[in-house]
Amino acid sequence: MKRRHRVRSAAGILAAGLILTGCAGGENREQASSRDGGVHAPDAPGFEAPRPDESAPGREDAAEGEQRSPRPAADYLSTFALDVDTASYGYARRTLAEGRLPAPESVRPEEFVNSFRPDYPRPEGDGFSVTLDGARTDEEGWSLVRVGLATAAAERRGERPPAALTFVVDISGSMAETGRLDLVKESLGILTDELRDDDSVALVTFSDEAETRLPMTRVKGQRERIHGIVDELATTSSTNVEAGVRTGYDVAVEGHRKGATNRVVLLSDALANTGDTEAQSILNRIDEERREYGITLFGVGVGSEYGDAFMEQLADKGDGHTTYVSTTEQARKVFVDQLPTNIELRARDAKAQVAFDPKTVERFRLIGYENREVADEDFRNDRVDGGEVGAGHTVTALYAVKTRPGRTGQLATATVRWLDPKSRAPHENSGSVTTSALTGSLWAPGHDSLQLTAVTAYFADRLRGGELPGAPRLSVLAERSGAIADRSGSKVVRELTEAIRQADQLLGREGGGESGDPYSG
Incomplete structure (x- = not known):
């Protein structure tokens, strides 16, 4: 297998237009570890210390006939599993709108960044x-x-593979709050009308125990029946997520359809209080079914109090992703506008590896993805779990990079590796960038796409207490975001701007605003 290379000029990229389609989002993959998020000495976590005198060893594990570039010293590599979750951003927006700051450990910058395309x-x-x-x-x-990174757009509605979806719905007492079960029922009703006749659905509910309300059933001729079952859902008792997920996977395995996209869709506030609330045994089961049957998990979070870390762990182990909805508009976006994206797969177990050139780079830091780190040597180990990416997705990774004064030339090469969703054959593609891309200022006119990525990353890092180099104050970030919204007319960028302003006001009330702001750059 030969690598395919696509090298894009920086000028062409920076001039590219924006498709700003913000996604609803939710929270933590394994609960982000506490950290100050700032810039450290080269030997601190999150940085790679260069070794100019160390020669880069070549790879010795290349398959016969496969071309491999020389591998740089390990200190210049950054490897992570791809992530298209957006739940952290969506949940943060809700908490800020309610006058609360999100918990720092619930803020994952990559999910803020990947909420925009x-x-x-x-x-x-x-x-x-x-x-x-x-x-x-x-x-x-x-x-x-x-x-x-980007995948091809979704096929037209009638051309995608059929879907076999098992809905696992939380009907515990905590779901009685407005915006929880009522929103879930509305979402399922919307989705039922959007599915094709050759799709299949099953429905499992759980509170203290789990119950199968509908076995795997073809949608054709059954829409009214499905609507009726959804309409009858009502809250009761405690939250046994373990029972719900286990039963859901049992039903998904029993109704498994070869050639279809088989997925468990968990709709819950993820506030487990009965059964196995630590999730590890559930995670083992999810991993087993993912590997044997290709059944993946899509987590949809709801509620003003939301078990983000728990949901994120389940989705990660289930090779899926999470989102968060708090309004009918967001639910419609997830279950109508983004339905093909959430059903049609483009890649399995996808990982990225970025190699920085020690001749031009002094140090670097990947912003976010702490819970998605992969050992550098496992990049081409296809037994190591990566990320599942659907049609029409984009994945963005942003690095803070300190360059060596006066050095020019190659800066970084990024390679993505994935398994074909049908054959599971491995593939790779690469691109690179040189120091010439860094001649312009981030905030110069014409860089709206990159500026928006920077604003969202800086915003997330501030919320978790970080101090990224070059980060403006929140008030300045709001101005930058507002200017992009004015130029693009984007509603989702206006929502981002409002969230940044709300965060700035809340920090000011706590003595951390523009005057003496501990989060200021």
């Missing part, structure tokens, strides 16, 4: 395009480097 080039067929660009920040020597 830059207009990266799209590949043909399955797999990814690879796009890199960057610009200088306001702090001397520091730049932002963006790695953008």
